[in-house]
Amino acid sequence: MTRKLNLRIWRGDSTDGGLKDVVVDVNEGEVVLDVIHRVQATQMGDLAVRWNCKAGKCGSCSMEINGKPRLACMTQVASFDEDETITITPLRAFPIIKDLVTDVSFNYKKAMEIPAYEHPTDLAPGAARMEQVDVERSQEFRKCIECFLCQNTCHVIRDHEENKKSFAGPRFFIRIAELDMHPLDRIKNRKRTAQEEHGLGMCNITKCCTEVCPEHIKITDNAIIPMKERVVDIKYDPARMFSGLLRREKRD
Amino acid sequence: MSGVFSPTRAKIKERTLRTDKWWLEPAITFGVLFSFVIYATFRAFEGANYFVEPLISPFYSPCLSEACVEGSKLFGWAPVSAQVLGFALSPALIILIFPLGFRMTCYYYRKAYYRAFWLSPPACAVAEPHTKYTGETRAPLILQNAHRWFFYAGLVFNVFLTYDAVLAFKNNDGQWGHMSVGTLVLVASSSLLWFYSLSCHTCRHTVGGRLKHFSKHPVRYKLWSVVSVLNTKHQQFAWFSLAAVAFADIYVRQVATGAWTNFYFF
Numbered sequence: 001m002t003r004k005l006n007l008r009i010w011r012g013d014s015t016d017g018g019l020k021d022v023v024v025d026v027n028e029g030e031v032v033l034d035v036i037h038r039v040q041a042t043q044m045g046d047l048a049v050r051w052n053c054k055a056g057k058c059g060s061c062s063m064e065i066n067g068k069p070r071l072a073c074m075t076q077v078a079s080f081d082e083d084e085t086i087t088i089t090p091l092r093a094f095p096i097i098k099d100l101v102t103d104v105s106f107n108y109k110k111a112m113e114i115p116a117y118e119h120p121t122d123l124a125p126g127a128a129r130m131e132q133v134d135v136e137r138s139q140e141f142r143k144c145i146e147c148f149l150c151q152n153t154c155h156v157i158r159d160h161e162e163n164k165k166s167f168a169g170p171r172f173f174i175r176i177a178e179l180d181m182h183p184l185d186r187i188k189n190r191k192r193t194a195q196e197e198h199g200l201g202m203c204n205i206t207k208c209c210t211e212v213c214p215e216h217i218k219i220t221d222n223a224i225i226p227m228k229e230r231v232v233d234i235k236y237d238p239a240r241m242f243s244g245l246l247r248r249e250k251r252d
Numbered sequence: 253m254s255g256v257f258s259p260t261r262a263k264i265k266e267r268t269l270r271t272d273k274w275w276l277e278p279a280i281t282f283g284v285l286f287s288f289v290i291y292a293t294f295r296a297f298e299g300a301n302y303f304v305e306p307l308i309s310p311f312y313s314p315c316l317s318e319a320c321v322e323g324s325k326l327f328g329w330a331p332v333s334a335q336v337l338g339f340a341l342s343p344a345l346i347i348l349i350f351p352l353g354f355r356m357t358c359y360y361y362r363k364a365y366y367r368a369f370w371l372s373p374p375a376c377a378v379a380e381p382h383t384k385y386t387g388e389t390r391a392p393l394i395l396q397n398a399h400r401w402f403f404y405a406g407l408v409f410n411v412f413l414t415y416d417a418v419l420a421f422k423n424n425d426g427q428w429g430h431m432s433v434g435t436l437v438l439v440a441s442s443s444l445l446w447f448y449s450l451s452c453h454t455c456r457h458t459v460g461g462r463l464k465h466f467s468k469h470p471v472r473y474k475l476w477s478v479v480s481v482l483n484t485k486h487q488q489f490a491w492f493s494l495a496a497v498a499f500a501d502i503y504v505r506q507v508a509t510g511a512w513t514n515f516y517f518f
Contacts, residue, residue, distance in 0.1 A: 012262065089264055131467035
């Protein structure tokens, strides 16, 4: 069944822009990305929108729908009231390029700042064997599709542009956690660099990253808080300092 | 202009375009926590109506002051003077820093009060009012890292409060084998405190979370798995235990003042 849908779509670029009203047909079962494509095909031929898989697996169509960071391809139109006007804007934490497309290169720069996995020198490539229980914990983090909704909603950078220099963001905290929890990774100072170089201490655990993650990764509970606890182990735990464990950990 | 109003970002004048009731959760959190703080402050300074045989309020246990009423002292022990620097000190003020510190530094409560009290942020994708933000990297918020120490202290307190719950199986005359409404109240309160402590993120880390090789430590992995299940309910345990402790204190106070009668089942 086809009906009319009221949309407000942000149009503009880095110089100026605003919300434009549009009425578009919508069919049963369609998602927001479908109606954006219909608007593009019928009314706004030059509307810029980034998309790819339409299946919630590529992370391209991240935008803000009624103010909430979401994937357009995974947001059912039926989840809104029929008489509701749906407002669609680009991600508000990143520089605008055009319409619904933002420059997310900040995230790629942060990715490059994190050292990759280092394989043990005494273990030939292909010779590594891991138990399932050791793999499971980091498998959750490997579900990340790099939609950057967590980065976009994190108030540390969303509300404070100046923090982008010193804060990697939740997506990269799960990367650091994944590597620090890896039984074979040779790099031992990931806890310290997470705190001192990647801004882990700036996170105040408000869990917005977890709330918006389309892959339902428990970013805060399973990555950020465990990393904060590991930082406590090496920096703020007097018992471990007194017992010499701190020194032993450094030697590792 | 910073944050969502930075010059490079899409020019949208609204601080948020959310249309749902995003303000409701922080408003409720503020109301409940603020009410608890007011009540707990009043009770901590009241210094009376915290003990009636065999019940003691969790706000005053362990009672370590010379000022503690007869029968309420922990094994009759009173290491702290009734007066400190010339001021009469309520027995609750000596100990409340520990449970208070545990909750203040708790990872769940941090989320709750950063949102509800400090509006940092008030809700997801709702711009916060602060112009600067350094998170938990500087004093005083760097002290949140002391959570582990309050966790250990909290476990000790749980032992004392469980002991109080066991003592509540006595009757007014000190005879064992009885149970009253007060017994149930203290058992519920101490049990929920155990669930709150054992579901804590620090507990999860301590029992096994810090390991890199789960497969080399099967017992700790099992413990970590159990605590991880509890941890998913940490928020609920935080609220239920807070409510239970507050109600236990209210109950003991009402019985101590004679407003309520502690009904005995047997």
